Structures are given as structure tokens and as C-alpha cells.
Amino acid sequence: MHDTDHSTGTIDRTEADLQGATARTAGPDAGSGSGSGSGRTGSSAASAAGTAAITSDAGRAAVPTVDEVAAAAAASSSELASTAPWTRAAWLEAAADALDARVDELVALADEESHLGTARLTGEVARTTGQLRLFAAVLRDGAFLEVVIDHADASATPPKPELRRMLRPTGPVAVFSASNFPFAFSVAGGDTASALAAGCPVIVKAHSGHPRLSRLTAAIVTEALRSAGAPDGTFALVEGREQGTALVQHPAITAVGFTGSLAGGRALFDLASQRPAPIPFYGELGSTNPVVITEAALQGEAAGDLARGLAASFTLGVGQFCTNPGLVLVPSGSGFAELVAQAAADTVAGRMLTPGIAQAYAAGTARAAGHPGVRTLLGGETAAADSGVPTVLATTAATVLDAPEVLLEEIFGPATLVIEVADDAELLAVLAEVGGALTATVHAAPGEDIAGLVSRLEPIAGRVLFGGWPTGVAVGWAQHHGGPWPATTSLHTSVGASAVRRFQRPIVYQDAPERALPEALHEANPLRLPRRVDGVLELPA
DSSP: OOOOOOOSSSSSSOTTSTTTOOOOOOSOOSSOOOSSSOOOOSOEEEETTTTOOOOSSSOOOOOOOHHHHHHHHHHHHHHHHHSOHHHHHHHHHHHHHHHHHTHHHHHHHHHHHHOOOHHHHHHHHHHHHHHHHHHHHHHHHOGGGOEEEEOOBTTSSSOBOOEEEEEEEOOOEEEEOOSSOTTTTSTTSHHHHHHHHHTOOEEEEOOTTSHHHHHHHHHHHHHHHHHHTOOTTSEEEEESHHHHHHHHHOTTOOEEEEESOHHHHHHHHHHHHHSSSOOOEEEEOOOOOEEEEOTGGGSTTHHHHHHHHHHHHHHGGGGOOTTOOOEEEEETTOOHHHHHHHHHTTOOOEEOSOHHHHHHHHHHHHHHHTSTTOEEEEOOSOOOTTEEOOEEEEEEHHHHHHOHHHHTSOOOSSEEEEEEESSHHHHHHHHHHSOOEEEEEEEOOTTOOOHHHHHHHGGGEEEEEESSOSSOOOOSSSOOOOOTTTTBSSSSOSSSGGGGGGGEEEEEEESOOGGGSOGGGOTTOTTOOOEEETTEEEOOO
């Protein structure tokens, strides 16, 4: 699924690694340009609801500055906040239709810049436009506003005032694109879709790994929004490291959505926190996605099936998924690591998103493989500079517990570490050292009691899987894509209907005359919204 790029090396995923911390490298570069990007770190920006034209090739007309697009976003903020939900739904659907209409052109350009393959990229466009349409459905449903009304009660002790509460858009949002999902987590991806759904203007920081695709996507979205009636300042694109950092620090920006490296994300998180008025930073940064396989689950042919499933999962897309199963805990003596190595042996090295990501992957695997007590069962050979060699490493729980800072670090790419545990005590000890993760997976035999294990996984993961593999995140109403630090920086999801909640804030109106209230809070419910009135849920007929 989505999964954005994370890695352990240089910066490329986040040019905002602000001049170059080592990072997991792949994602929403705040502008690093160490990958296959344009290399520009200058002041290019382009507004999308009609402020500036963007061309799909390298040559571009003069474009506005960050200050100018931020000012345009701020100027449009009040108008966007006052639009009816179904009006914004029509905008999102217009953008989805426009992207679908040019899918062949978009996919060809994306493949040229990302090397992800036309089949994968075509599917990703469908995911992206489906995501836009999901948020259109969220808007038409209306529950996202969380309307609650408590009528006044003069007979109460003490007397209760009338309270009317709803969620309102925060204001202009900065979005940082990821490298490994050039559509679904990029210019028109989930952060953009959910922020626009909330009623917030969006300024996207393009990823240097796919600059021409970013410009073309922005041009398509720009024209679609303009044609659908969105005001100027609704959407804009900027490029370059300096522009990314300036965006986070700009006083008009009220929140940031980010998918990328731990180092780059932390640098931007700190900038957002150090502003005179700090703002929320919704970052997805890194995850090892532990998998626990019980002894009972490895009996008979099931062991081979699980090995093949794991091999397919951790090598999918050259391992460039943030939900990649990087840690696998199995009983000692099971021989499972050898089965995984056999299953992945025929998988060839693949070209990674950028040379910087490939370099970070090579460094990360070498660091783990070189640690005493770690066996390399697959990989270790030298590949082309921009390729990722499938790697299976194996070790014991005791070795991991001696050096968790080395062996429990995410490696962004086609690698997995199989950890053999002698008993439940070792299993729980390793899990206690695992940082926050996007996912945790359990493979157990039918009827096996796993309640205790699940209770240990719930605190460290945002999504717990029972069977299957974590690569693949369905976009829907119930999805949650997040987890404790360092998986994400907040408790909110970046995928699914609830992602809109990041860009809303609650406001209560006390004893307000109806003329001063947003239409969503009017007594007659003219927008026909689901709401809770005096504690009772009311659904429109």
C-alpha cells in the first residue's frame, strides 16, 4: 500500500533533513534532491486554483513565492470554510475525474521518474482517485462535522447554557509528498484530499524524486478545481528544500502533513514546534512492522506457505513500503529463516526509487549483517548502485536484546530479520524493545489462545493483523494508518475517512443567536446532518 518511503541512510526522502542528517531516506523530501530529482533547491512555487500556470516539462513560467502562495491560501481560507460539504465533494470528484482522464500520460511520466512499473502505477492512480472519491462520500455523509447540540436548561443546578459544537477547518495546510507513492502519497494524495475535504487550502511541497510528475499532477488538479469553482488559493505547489522549511515556518500555515524519513520528519516537527505559535505536525516516519509466528502455526506445509508469503511481502516493490514486515519472531529451531531465504532466492535485485535510497539500504543491511551473532542467509552480494538486493538475516533474541538500537532499526528496502525466540519470556522481551509501528501481525493456529500476545501488540501498533501480511493498506471508512512514535507523531490516521480529523478543530458556540451560527448548527438542520441533540443521536430521514 501506501507506505512511504523510509530508510536509514542519507536524505532523499525528505529534503527537509535540513542540510543533511542521515535519514531513512526515501520519502517526502523536504527537498533534499539527493535522488533523481531536479536538484533545484531554489524558490519555485506554483498556485493551483488559478494563480499560476504549471507546465509538465522542465521549462516553467515564472511562479509565485512561498509568501505569495501562503497569502493566497490564507485569503481563500474563510471562503473554503464556509462552502457546503457537497460543494467540496464535487471539487474532489472533479479532480479525480481529471486524473483518471489522463492516467496513461501520468503513469508514463511516473514510471520514467520512479521506476515502479506501469502496472503498479496504474493501480496507484486508481487508489488515488478512489481516495478522492471516498472523501467526497465523507463530505456528503456529514458525520465528519461531529455536530452536537445541548439545549439550555434553566431548571438545572446550576442552570445550563445552550452549547452547540462542531468541527471547523484549521486553515491552510502544508503537505510533504513521499517518494515511494508518487500518486497516493504525493501531490493529490491522502493528505491533500483529506485537508481539502476539511475545507482547508493546501500547499504541497513536491518530492524531488518525481518533479515533473508533481508539476503535471498539480496542473491537472489546478485546472479541475478552477473549473469546478474552487477559489484562487485553494491549492498550490512549491519545490525545493528552502521552500519546504519556509512553508512549515510560515505564519499562515496551521498544520503539516508529512510522510518520509525519521530524520527529516523530526527536523520539520521541531520547526513546527518551535514556531512562536506551534502547529500540529502529522508525520509518518518509520516502522519495523513486527510479525509473530507461533510454533503451532508452523506445522506441516504451513511453514512453507508462510515463508513464501513473507518473501512475497518483504520484496514487494523492492521493499519500499512503510508497512514492510521487517522483523519476524519465530520459535528457536523452527528452521523458518532458511525457508524464507529459499523462498526469496529467485527474486532479483530491483532498481530502487533513487540512488540515495539504494545507498541507504545497502548501508542499513551491511550494518545489521555485520553485527556479531547475525547470519546472512540471503543477500550480501554487491549490486548496481541504484538496486536493492533481497536480504534475509537471522539472529537470536539474546543478540537483539544486547543491541536493540542496531537490530531493531528500520531498513527501508527488501530486507527482513528473522529473530528466533526460546520462549514466551524472550518473545515479550523483544516486543518490549520494538518501537511504535504501523502494523503488527500474528500468525497462529486455528483455536490457539493468543489473547495475551495481542494485548502486548496493541500498545505498539496502529493496525493488528491476524494472518496475511501488512503490505497493502485498504482505503476505507474503518482504516487506521498510524502508530506510536516513531511510526507517526500523533494518534491520527493518514489513510481512510478519519484522516480528515487531523485538519479540523472543535468550536463550541454558547448561547449564540442563530444568525451568528454556521448553518450546520441551525436548529432546523437545513444541511440534514447526522447530529447528537441533548444526548440523543439523530439521523436525517
